[in-house]
Amino acid sequence: MFVGEKLQQTTVNMEGEPLSALCTPAFVVDVDKVKRNAQQMIEHFEKLGVQLRPHMKTHKTLECADIMTGGSRRCIVVSTLAEACFYADHGFDDILYAYSVPFDKIERCAVLSERLELFQVLLDHPDALEQLKKRPLKDGRLWHVWLKLDCGNGRAGVLHSASEAVRLAQAIAETEGVQLTGVYAHCGNTYNCRGVEQIQTVAQETTSLTLQFVEKLKSVGITCKSSIGSTPSCSHPVKDMSQLSEVHPGNYVFYDVQQSLIGSCSLEDVAVRVLTRVIGHCPHRNQLLIDCGWTGISLDGAGKLPTGFAVIEGHPNLKLVSMTQEHGRVEPMSGPLDYSKFPLGTLLTLIPYHSCATAMMHPVYHVHSEGRLVGKWTPTRGW
Amino acid sequence: MFVGEKLQQTTVNMEGEPLSALCTPAFVVDVDKVKRNAQQMIEHFEKLGVQLRPHMKTHKTLECADIMTGGSRRCIVVSTLAEACFYADHGFDDILYAYSVPFDKIERCAVLSERLELFQVLLDHPDALEQLKKRPLKDGRLWHVWLKLDCGNGRAGVLHSASEAVRLAQAIAETEGVQLTGVYAHCGNTYNCRGVEQIQTVAQETTSLTLQFVEKLKSVGITCKSSIGSTPSCSHPVKDMSQLSEVHPGNYVFYDVQQSLIGSCSLEDVAVRVLTRVIGHCPHRNQLLIDCGWTGISLDGAGKLPTGFAVIEGHPNLKLVSMTQEHGRVEPMSGPLDYSKFPLGTLLTLIPYHSCATAMMHPVYHVHSEGRLVGKWTPTRGW
Incomplete structure (x- = not known):
């Protein structure tokens, strides 16, 4: 040195x-506030009986991930494959890479899927499913796939109302070596809200549309999980969210001025x-x-x-x-x-x-x- | 691994x-373009007989610094003290920390001044001079100080026309353990230009005002260097810039869409x-x-x-x-x-x-x- x-x-x-x-x-970073924010989110969803799968994208650190997972190092969401590798390299598992699986990263995703107990990917297009088929996993392992649904957010995902959404879910479910784990919706449209009432309106809408979609799948013989998320909606969960399998907020651990204006926090x-x-x-x-x-x-x-x-x-x-x-x-x-x-x-x-x-x-x-x-x-x- | x-x-x-x-x-990064851009800037100022002191803030890498300095690893400008330490740790010297010397970093600046052959700082306020006085350098070394002048850029620096500018230069020159190395002006106002003519108007103005200020100092018995810089002005230098001691552009090694719109490059x-x-x-x-x-x-x-x-x-x-x-x-x-x-x-x-x-x-x-x-x-x- x-x-x-x-x-x-x-x-x-x-x-x-x-x-x-x-x-x-x-x-x-005020670690006491971080712990308080994390604990509050844990309690929200313990009360509702829903699995909290915290998102790492805001901080991307081990220490904060430990606080958000209560030390379990299990059940997280990441926004980049670099995050996935970083957490995997440090003993984290059950990692969901919540990003329409990019074709240039299929091999890296396959390696993580073969290495971890549970690595999950997400897709919203039949061509992505074709990519997964081309790279079957070793040792009889399955690709664990979430279908990304757009319930009004206007970014990634198949439109919840589009007929191809159900068809894509069916195609995933029917593909050998691939398992349809769940349906995933990010309600980033809560960022346009002002106040708890507006937030809860969007949270309710996203929850209802997601659950309706899951029901539609049930009617064609497919059973899978459901997950919605965003910091505003999960900071003020509505009752119906108890019917979801998981939620995946992230920013809440730090919060910020934007979130205070939306009404997620003070x-x-x-x-x-x-x-x-x-x-x-x-x-x-x-x-x-x-x-x-x-x-x-x-x-x-x-x-x-x-x-x-x-x-x-x-x-x-x-x-x-x-x-x-x-x-x-x-x-x-x-x-x-x-x-x-x-x-x-x-x-x-x-x-x-x-x-x-x-x-x-x-x-x-x-x-x-x-x-x-x-x-x-x-x-x-x-x- | x-x-x-x-x-x-x-x-x-x-x-x-x-x-x-x-x-x-x-x-x-297209390394051939980087080399061509760097070489062009070197030639501009060899022709004018002015010392080029390239700025590292755009890239902050060793490799690009080597290209910009023609391998000399001497005579650079940095925007942060982290850059200064990074380059110093890798054999660079004659480093100008072109940032109104922050009071929380005086000790780190002092250590660099004592360690390198030539570490230079910049200031624009008498209180900063007081800070330097409080931390005399060891072994009879001098603080090498540039006076930051505002010639119309509207950011840091004493206004070129203000009477306190000359007074501050005098105070620096007269302070024991401190040397007034030069007068430094950043013509960031070239970023409002469109086309070579407008760029050269600002370049001429900044050059003239800086040289006039240096003359004013001469009239009170102070001799020192002069430096102006910005990528637009140095990409299209005016003849009078030959009277400057140094120039300090930085972005030119990469350039970007903004610079092409200004007219610095295509x-x-x-x-x-x-x-x-x-x-x-x-x-x-x-x-x-x-x-x-x-x-x-x-x-x-x-x-x-x-x-x-x-x-x-x-x-x-x-x-x-x-x-x-x-x-x-x-x-x-x-x-x-x-x-x-x-x-x-x-x-x-x-x-x-x-x-x-x-x-x-x-x-x-x-x-x-x-x-x-x-x-x-x-x-x-x-x-």
Whole structure:
């Protein structure tokens, strides 16, 4: 190790230090809130008797996965095959790769299917089924397949109402070496909601459409599981969700400003922040410069908040108006800035608009309990 | 190494393989274009007799730094202290940390200053000078300081016209243990230009204002260097730039769609792409889904291009209309999509709007020459 490296905070043991000891920008995670958010979700679905299969895409770390699975290291969803490999390499199993199985990754999926007790894939097109047929698994193993259903989200999936949806389910069920495990719907359309009532309307609709589809399959002799998910719907589950086999929310472990606006949580529940410092005074523009650009918080949320790209905690009159790679421009929403309150070096705290996007920008997360550092989490990246 | 890891392309030797062998999304770099772009910039400033100090912020890799410095591993600019440490740890020297010296990183800067032959910092406020004074360097070494000047860019720096600019330069020059190395201006305002004439107007203005400031300092007995930079201005240098000591462009080594629109380069010169594949057909929405979301190309460029978040090479009628974490929605600008031309698995090539932002999303860059893979570059991350 070189001298220079020793002074990089990624390699220094800072346990017990206050957050203010961190160099900025820094992504910080309140582990107590994470545990509380995770526990609340576990309890929601224990009460409903539904299997919680938490999504790893927001954080992509082992430590947070342990918290979300209650230490079982079983029954998770991932958004990339890199995540699947990362978790598999660390003793996780029963992994659902909830992404229309990409043809360039069939071999890697096959290897995981042969290696793990249970690796599950998802598809929404007959051509994908053909790809699986071309790569039968060894030792009599089966491809475990979820059919992706679009119940109004408008992204991936066969339309719940389309006749080819049932035909595709039948084709999966009838294919040798392949098992139709379940029907999977992501209700990302809850992200357009405002308030619990709207969220629950979408949750109900997605649940009903998914269960109706499962019934339709039963009528043609196919029995399989059902899963719906999104952080808003699972934060405020409706009663009928008890009839589902599984749910698969993910962002809830961190939450963010977006989720608080949707109504999934309160701003108090948001477990993550970006710490930043004032690095410039620009009185001729009535602005401060901070050391958080788009590499520190992401460009997500543009135009969505009166306070700009984030909420600046404790300063409701400040707005993060624009960013370049390593600079943020902050100005008051009204009136002149009182620079005496923000000397160079002043620590400011940003609450991210979208924690998935912000976490993605950081190679390490600094974890604290009541403001004292307790460790670091290192996410996996890539595909 | 586990079985699963062996199949991740980050650990497999793929040299000699065609680009189509890559799993997607993948960030790919045409090393011949990189070398050509780098060589052109070297020649521009050899001709003008000005020291080129290339900026590392776009790529943050050793290999590209070697190409930009012609193998000297000397005379570079960095945007983060993590970059400075990374390059220092790999034998680079004469490093300018071109960022208003952050108070939380003074100690790390001091250590680099004591360790390298030449480590240079930048400031724009008297309080920063006070911080340097509080941490005198060992063995009689000097803090090498550039004064950051704002010549119309509107980000960091003291205004060139402000009386405190000269006073701050004097204070730096007069401080024991500190040396005023030069005056540094970033002409990021060239990013608002369209065409060479507008670029050269800003380049001329920034050059003139910087040189006038240097003259002003001479009149009070201070001699120091001068440096201006930005990819547009350095791609089309004006004659007066020959009077500068240094220039510090960075993005030119990759270029991107934004630079081609500004007029820094042609689209032909852009050395980087994101490879992606079709993973879904959505005829009810007249859309394709691709496996590149904002984790693959970034959210930069929103609303800036008729083709959406990127240019889809060879398909001028296609638009990347929206993205979520791992999905992109592509639709034709007019008419119905002919799905027979885009079967699932079809490879598409995205030219990034902003290569700095896109590169930032990738833990590894796949390097090719004429479409055959020749290696991988691994960037440094963090701060």
